[in-house]
Amino acid sequence: MRRARPISRFHTIVSRETALERFPPPGRGALPVAAGYPAPYRVGMANLGFHFLYAGLRSSPRLAVERFFSDTAPFTLETGAPLSSRAVLLFSVSYEEDYVNLVRILHEAGIPPLREERSSSPLVVVGGPAASANPAPLAAIADAIAVGEGEGVLEPIVRLLAEEGGGARRAALEGLAGIPSMIVPGLPGPGAPSKEPFGGPFPYSVVATPESVFPDTFLVESGRGCPGACAFCLATSLYRPFRFLRKDALEEILSRLAAPVRRVGLVSPAVAANPEFVPIVRMLASRGLGVAMSSLRAEDLDEEKARLIGSVGTASVSLAPESGSERLRYRLGKRVPNELYFNAAARLSEAGVRQFTLYLLIGFPGEDAETVAATKGFLEGFRKAIGGRSFSVHVNVLVPKAWTPLQFHPMPDERSLESLQNAMTRTIEGAGLRARTKSVRSAVRQALFSLGDERIGRAAVLHVAAGLAWKKALAASGADTEFIRARKGPETPFPWDAIPGPVRRGVLWKRFEAISAGGRNGEP
Numbered sequence: 151m152r153r154a155r156p157i158s159r160f161h162t163i164v165s166r167e168t169a170l171e172r173f174p175p176p177g178r179g180a181l182p183v184a185a186g187y188p189a190p191y192r193v194g195m196a197n198l199g200f201h202f203l204y205a206g207l208r209s210s211p212r213l214a215v216e217r218f219f220s221d222t223a224p225f226t227l228e229t230g231a232p233l234s235s236r237a238v239l240l241f242s243v244s245y246e247e248d249y250v251n252l253v254r255i256l257h258e259a260g261i262p263p264l265r266e267e268r269s270s271s272p273l274v275v276v277g278g279p280a281a282s283a284n285p286a287p288l289a290a291i292a293d294a295i296a297v298g299e300g301e302g303v304l305e306p307i308v309r310l311l312a313e314e315g316g317g318a319r320r321a322a323l324e325g326l327a328g329i330p331s332m333i334v335p336g337l338p339g340p341g342a343p344s345k346e347p348f349g350g351p352f353p354y355s356v357v358a359t360p361e362s363v364f365p366d367t368f369l370v371e372s373g374r375g376c377p378g379a380c381a382f383c384l385a386t387s388l389y390r391p392f393r394f395l396r397k398d399a400l401e402e403i404l405s406r407l408a409a410p411v412r413r414v415g416l417v418s419p420a421v422a423a424n425p426e427f428v429p430i431v432r433m434l435a436s437r438g439l440g441v442a443m444s445s446l447r448a449e450d451l452d453e454e455k456a457r458l459i460g461s462v463g464t465a466s467v468s469l470a471p472e473s474g475s476e477r478l479r480y481r482l483g484k485r486v487p488n489e490l491y492f493n494a495a496a497r498l499s500e501a502g503v504r505q506f507t508l509y510l511l512i513g514f515p516g517e518d519a520e521t522v523a524a525t526k527g528f529l530e531g532f533r534k535a536i537g538g539r540s541f542s543v544h545v546n547v548l549v550p551k552a553w554t555p556l557q558f559h560p561m562p563d564e565r566s567l568e569s570l571q572n573a574m575t576r577t578i579e580g581a582g583l584r585a586r587t588k589s590v591r592s593a594v595r596q597a598l599f600s601l602g603d604e605r606i607g608r609a610a611v612l613h614v615a616a617g618l619a620w621k622k623a624l625a626a627s628g629a630d631t632e633f634i635r636a637r638k639g640p641e642t643p644f645p646w647d648a649i650p651g652p653v654r655r656g657v658l659w660k661r662f663e664a665i666s667a668g669g670r671n672g673e674p
């Protein structure tokens with residue numbers, strides 16, 4: 151059933167937005183395209199990858215750009231136009247979980263979600279971190295997939311669409327296939343992502359809204375990648391080397407915003423690892439701006455930084471030790487001792503931070519009864535460090551990612567993961583703390599997308615468009631659901647093998663072997 155077009159709700163949303171960047175108005179005959187995020191508006195508008203895509207498209211007066219989200223589809227936000235009436239739909243996808251939403255958006259718009267069934271519908275172009283790590287599941291769905299960092303690829307896409315976008319579908323696909331970092335299934339092309347790491351200027355939000363998960367906040371990417379080397383982490387493997395926003399560059403961006411902002415959100419996997427973190431936060435505070443930070447690492451929080459974080463009114467901080475077992479943490483490449491977490495928490499607590507959240511993972515190689523017991527001790531130590539106050543603990547299942555050493559890791563089966571999750575929950579609740587978990591089933595589904603091939607994409611289409619239950623859709627697609635649990639070796643073929651990635655397979659395998667062998671040898 152098609153959704154009604156809630157045009158007055160869309161108008162209200164747009165009327166509450168503040169434009170932070172000036173764009174040229176679309177000229178006569180501009181090509182109608184739409185930038186989409188396959189999650190609700192409030193989430194998409196808090197995503198810098200989406201802002202980057204939208205800003206890049208808006209830079210050309212030869213494109214008439216609108217936006218869409220899972221809660222505006224099958225219509226565009228600005229005019230309520232049917233998505234099927236656009237020449238090109240460009241999606242920014244950060245997380246594999248959103249692939250099903252992407253398929254649903256196409257299906258509800260009356261656009262066949264399977265690439266091979268589209269002939270005259272809009273071109274579907276997809277990019278973002280999830281697609282860059284493993285584009286294979288999207289090959290069943292997207293006409294073109296952008297891999298690698300977006301900066302090198304969006305500009306040529308915009309140029310191509312502006313110059314030739316209204317032409318024949320085949321010609322447009324051939325044009326896209328000629329752009330480095332683009333994969334057009336069925337067509338030969340350069341494919342390889344640029345080897346040159348992008349040095350900035352980094353993306354920032356071009357529209358602020360009170361309805362974002364970061365209400366009325368100007369978001370800016372303050373660092374890309376991470377100086378850490380955790381063996382499960384896509385942020386450090388995909389985005390190398392660690393790069394950061396300089397204070398001067400941020401001042402320059404702020405000076406040319408089209409409207410004043412009151413709050414700045416620094417976005418990075420390791421916000422305080424930016425060598426200019428202190429001058430940046432001081433500069434923002436001296437202008438009377440509120441400061442929010444996406445992720446902090448305990449190892450970056452010396453006294454000065456902790457005091458500064460407290461002084462800008464930060465009420466809550468999340469830290470991710472990943473494991474309460476120091477042994478396991480080191481083995482996975484997170485070489486941070488327990489004491490460092492306790493010291494950082496104590497400093498933040500003294501600086502006025504009142505709420506703490508810890509993130510733990512389960513499903514690692516080498517996890518055993520000692521891990522759960524060690525977690526109990528870690529939680530007690532942490533609680534003592536923050537003056538005995540309570541805090542929340544999230545327990546998530548490790549999802550192996552492409553281009554990380556743990557791509558070789560056989561995921562434990564659902565029952566083992568559930569029993570690990572229960573043991574961890576009992577330990578946390580036994581310490582009088584609140585445990586938060588996500589379903590093991592959703593982690594398994596995420597892993598299927600993360601390590602799967604084109605058949606997983608077909609399963610998503612069968613699930614949404616043919617209404618099959620997920621397990622039936624997997625069976626009907628012929629997907630190899632055992633691959634995520636299979637033992638893998640240095641020669642095991644992976645669906646992303648055709649793409650020259652950021653790290654050599656031999657390097658990843660060596661590290662995985664070291665991790666599997668145990669001890670504290672998990673470092674690169």
Ligand code: SF4
Pocket residue numbers: 376377378379380383384385386419420447484
């Ligand atoms: S510290 Fe966090 S962001 Fe950095 S590599 Fe480890 S998990 Fe990734």
